[in-house]
Amino acid sequence: MAEPRWKPVTAWEGIAAPGLFGRIDGAPGVIIELGGHVGMASVSAPAAALGAHYGLALTEAPRAYKIGDMTLIWTAPAQWLATSDDRSLADRLGAALSGVAAVADQSDARAVVRLSGPKARDVLAKGCLVDLHPRAFGPGQVAMTVFGHINVMLRQIDERPTFEIALFRSMAESFWHWLGAAAGEFGADIRG
Amino acid sequence: MRITCPYCGERDVREFSYLGGEPGPRPEGRDADIETMFEHVYQRPNPAGPIREYWYHAAGCHSWLIAERDTRTHAIAAVTAAADREVRS
Structure with a gap:
């Protein structure tokens, strides 16, 4: 019997593909940079305890x-999301934060x-309940907030501005409906 | 209407779900009579004026909050995290 062959796919597989979109x-x-093949872990610990651990x-x-x-x-209070390009992040944090946090x-x-480019803020403003000025x-x-009834984590990374949005992967296709419709008029360069 | 979450700042009311007026402290069930327990479990304040009420930041930081709102004007005087509230006796 042949061994099963597993092919890792990101949440955007079959939903969004690199290329030009819209105008x-x-x-x-x-x-629009499609991401997701990262290390990610939830960390449960009060800010004071976690801050003391890291000296921050x-x-x-x-x-x-x-x-x-x-x-x-x-x-959320005493809740954090840790991300890194290192896929072994959760194992690493679990060991490092033993006795400090649940990982x-x-x-x-x-x-x-990730959204950047001159119209990134305008795209997000169409569906965001948070003032991004x-x-x-x-x-x-x-900002923990919603886009089109979908709960997301939204954050601004730099001044350009670059924004990052993370959402439960089962909602990716629904979110893409919103994002595609919002970005189309400005023209989007989608990168994988 | 906008609610100022003590953690997230001012947010649209659509991010929150509503539970209702804050009940008083729970009576000691083995001592209280049935009318007292009925009042506690089912009866909620519904004043024309200031009220302390529970809101849940469901589409945000998932915190239970207590808002002090005037039901006549929707003016909110204060919002605090329910976890930080003083238990009233």
């Missing part, structure tokens, strides 16, 4: 912190997408 004249208004002033407020190769994202592997649990929202800030 075709002129430069694309938004760059963490607070119970929606912000993201860069700690080595890891980004630690506040998602559960979330790798492959979420669809991740630079006066109100900036790099490092996080």
Whole structure:
């Protein structure tokens, strides 16, 4: 009997593919990077305990912190989402945070997408309940919110601006309906 | 209507779900009579004026909150995390 052959796929497989999308004249208004093949873990610990472990002033407020190769994202009181390109992140954190936090592997649990380009903010503004104007929202800030009735983690990474959205992967196709419709008029360069 | 979550800041009311007025402390079940327990379990305040009520930040940080809202104007005087509330006796 042949061995079963498993092919890892990201949440966007069969839903979105690299290429140009929407308006075709002129430069694309938004760059959409499809992501998700990352290490991800939920970390349950109060900000004070986790902050003491890392020697950082963490607070119970929606912000993201860069700690080595890891980004630690506040998602709820005493709840964090850790991401890294290192696929073994959950194992690593589980050992490192023993006695400090409960760690559960979330790798492959979420669809991740990054938006940049001159119209990135305009695309998100069409469906976002949070004010993304630079006066109100900036790099490092996080918002647990909804797009089209889908719960997401939204954060701004840099000033360009680059935004990252992570959502449960079972909602990826529904979210893509919204994102495609919102980005189409500006022209989107979708990168895998 | 917008509600200021003590963690997330000001958010649209669509991110929240509503539970109702905050009941008083739970009576001691073995001592209280049936009318007292009925009042506690089923009866909720419904004033024309200020009320303390539960809201859940369902599409945000999943925190239970207590809002002090005036039912006549929807003006919200304060929102605090239910976990931090003083248990009233």
